Amino acid sequence: MIPDESSLYLTLDVYLPRYICALLLGIDLALSGFLMQILTKNRLADTKLMGVSSGGLVAVAILSSLNITLGHALYYPIVFIGCAISSVLLFYMSLKSNGRPIFLLLGGIGISSLLYSLAISIFILNHEDLLSVYAWTTGSLNHVNWFHVLLLFIVTCIGSFLVYLISPSLKIYELGRNTALSLGLAHGRYSFYLIFLITALVSVSVCVAGSIGFVGLLVPNVARFVFQQNYKNVVISCIFIGGVLLVICQFITSFLSVYHEIPVGCMTAILGAFYLLGRNLKWAR
Amino acid sequence: MGSVKIPYFYYMTLAFMLFTVVILFLMSLVLGDVKWGSLVELMDPEYIDVVMEYRFPRVLVGLCAAINFTLSGLLLQVVTKNNLTTPNIVGINTGASFFAVVSLLLFSDNVMGVSGVFSTNMFSFMGSLFACLLFILFARKDFTNHLNILNGIALDSIFIALTAILLLMFPNETGSIALWLTGSLWGKNLQDLTFLLPSCLVGVLFCLFFGQRMNILSLSNETSISLGIHVRRNHFLLLLMSCFLAGTAVASTGPIGFISLFVPNVTRLIVGENIKKIVPFSILLAGIIIIASDILSRVLIPPEEIPIGVIVAIICSPYLIFLVKQR
Numbered sequence: 001m002i003p004d005e006s007s008l009y010l011t012l013d014v015y016l017p018r019y020i021c022a023l024l025l026g027i028d029l030a031l032s033g034f035l036m037q038i039l040t041k042n043r044l045a046d047t048k049l050m051g052v053s054s055g056g057l058v059a060v061a062i063l064s065s066l067n068i069t070l071g072h073a074l075y076y077p078i079v080f081i082g083c084a085i086s087s088v089l090l091f092y093m094s095l096k097s098n099g100r101p102i103f104l105l106l107g108g109i110g111i112s113s114l115l116y117s118l119a120i121s122i123f124i125l126n127h128e129d130l131l132s133v134y135a136w137t138t139g140s141l142n143h144v145n146w147f148h149v150l151l152l153f154i155v156t157c158i159g160s161f162l163v164y165l166i167s168p169s170l171k172i173y174e175l176g177r178n179t180a181l182s183l184g185l186a187h188g189r190y191s192f193y194l195i196f197l198i199t200a201l202v203s204v205s206v207c208v209a210g211s212i213g214f215v216g217l218l219v220p221n222v223a224r225f226v227f228q229q230n231y232k233n234v235v236i237s238c239i240f241i242g243g244v245l246l247v248i249c250q251f252i253t254s255f256l257s258v259y260h261e262i263p264v265g266c267m268t269a270i271l272g273a274f275y276l277l278g279r280n281l282k283w284a285r
Numbered sequence: 286m287g288s289v290k291i292p293y294f295y296y297m298t299l300a301f302m303l304f305t306v307v308i309l310f311l312m313s314l315v316l317g318d319v320k321w322g323s324l325v326e327l328m329d330p331e332y333i334d335v336v337m338e339y340r341f342p343r344v345l346v347g348l349c350a351a352i353n354f355t356l357s358g359l360l361l362q363v364v365t366k367n368n369l370t371t372p373n374i375v376g377i378n379t380g381a382s383f384f385a386v387v388s389l390l391l392f393s394d395n396v397m398g399v400s401g402v403f404s405t406n407m408f409s410f411m412g413s414l415f416a417c418l419l420f421i422l423f424a425r426k427d428f429t430n431h432l433n434i435l436n437g438i439a440l441d442s443i444f445i446a447l448t449a450i451l452l453l454m455f456p457n458e459t460g461s462i463a464l465w466l467t468g469s470l471w472g473k474n475l476q477d478l479t480f481l482l483p484s485c486l487v488g489v490l491f492c493l494f495f496g497q498r499m500n501i502l503s504l505s506n507e508t509s510i511s512l513g514i515h516v517r518r519n520h521f522l523l524l525l526m527s528c529f530l531a532g533t534a535v536a537s538t539g540p541i542g543f544i545s546l547f548v549p550n551v552t553r554l555i556v557g558e559n560i561k562k563i564v565p566f567s568i569l570l571a572g573i574i575i576i577a578s579d580i581l582s583r584v585l586i587p588p589e590e591i592p593i594g595v596i597v598a599i600i601c602s603p604y605l606i607f608l609v610k611q612r
Contacts, residue, residue: 097609117602256450261453
């Protein structure tokens with residue numbers, strides 16, 4: 001049986017890019033969440049929950065009000081700058097909040113809702129359709145094409161290779177500034193690397209799919225539960241689990257969206273939130 | 286027990302704030318896209334129409350909703366003995382808005398007018414109760430633990446995701462709901478006040494009369510029992526009231542979240558821990574913030590209107606960042 005042209009088009013140009021993007025984005029978000037957790041010394045860090053991707057949203061809102069689309073050469077760098085501002089802010093907050101992860105999380109929520117509100121108000125002044133903005137900020141893969149796949153592929157490959165390279169010394173970094181320095185690790189420069197990698201990974205995910213939450217919280221915690229302190233293996237398993245998880249979520253959402261497209265971010269948020277609830281129940285016991 | 290004498294200076298501050306609220310209220314009636322040049326034009330019936338039909342209801346709706354959110358947050362904080370538990374962080378607001386969206390989808394065609402307002406109010410009250418119940422179940426008696434906030438954040442994001450799924454599954458029926466979900470006063474009329482105004486009055490009177498009792502309840506449970514207060518019954522009453530206030534406010538304006546965290550905590554920083562002093566001060570502070578942001582939302586870029594929830598979030602959410610630096 002020869003497939004007719006329209007179904008071939010659907011498979012090759014609509015569905016296939018979505019699943020490849022889901023795979024790459026899962027890797028992206030899981031790794032950036034893991035690095036975020038190392039950087040802020042907080043097991044509950046997540047790039048959406050703490051507002052790194054909201055910085056990117058503001059940048060995208062400004063760009064769309066200037067009519068600059070993804071093809072433009074400056075698009076990715078400007079989103080990168082937006083994400084970098086909020087991740088630097090988070091890093092300084094984590095220095096101030098010694099040992100109180102929940103207050104850091106609340107501060108992150110403060111940053112994220114501040115930036116999110118800014119982005120929404122720019123979108124509204126720009127007469128965008130609120131419902132599609134809403135879908136996009138939840139994190140949706142329903143509009144991706146092969147150009148998105150290419151961009152995502154390049155950044156994810158380079159990024160995950162770099163993360164793998166620095167993974168052995170993450171354990172030393174986590175011990176704190178003084179210990180790390182005495183063990184011969186340039187702590188300040190290393191923080192800079194981490195922020196750079198997080199920002200690169202998150203900003204490409206914002207460019208492609210808006211802000212998908214909770215993958216960066218869920219996957220690294222599962223991986224660390226299995227491999228504990230062996231961060232090399234944690235990074236590798238983050239790559240696998242993250243990719244597979246987001247592909248499964250995308251499959252479920254496409255299964256649910258019969259008449260209208262539902263964003264994949266809803267699924268990951270529900271999964272991650274259930275994980276958080278279950279984890280707290282265990283602590284309380 | 287003898288009540289603590291409240292200093293004269295406090296009453297002066299209250300009077301000053303009341304004065305500010307009144308001035309802002311009048312300003313919000315006058316400022317806007319439709320302007321007046323001279324005093325004669327002020328008496329123009331068309332102008333009076335604009336003021337009475339559009340501006341007066343929306344300022345009043347905003348004011349009542351802000352007071353509701355603030356008092357709801359305050360009550361919740363007294364019950365959980367934790368200053369960070371507020372309806373927006375714990376998921377009560379989003380639970381209410383999820384149920385309100387459900388009711389709008391169910392009854393959008395056949396029920397209009399006051400009965401439509403009634404069903405939205407009932408559903409969002411039920412939603413806030415449901416979310417509050419879940420929060421209590423996961424908290425397992427120990428309210429004061431900061432870890433409960435995490436459960437609240439998780440519940441919050443579940444409700445947000447469910448609302449998004451509903452909205453995007455039925456995009457044709459949910460046209461203006463996306464605007465409502467950011468917290469907006471656009472197109473509010475006197476009909477929206479039918480439930481909001483009474484609930485606001487009930488809430489204010491409740492908090493004013495129960496001030497002393499709430500003071501006792503914010504001590505440890507053993508102390509309040511020995512002072513002759515049935516702790517569980519009172520907690521139940523306060524929680525019910527808190528959900529009622531948050532639910533009715535969400536039904537009319539959508540979740541204007543951060544005001545319920547910001548106002549009670551800032552009031553605590555200024556006037557101290559005495560709830561009797563906190564209640565009037567926080568009501569007036571909420572009024573000032575909401576009317577000022579309503580004016581901002583209309584005046585910043587005249588023909589356009591930024592949703593008030595967005596402005597309030599921009600004003601109030603930096604408090605959370607400030608919280609990290611504290612001690």
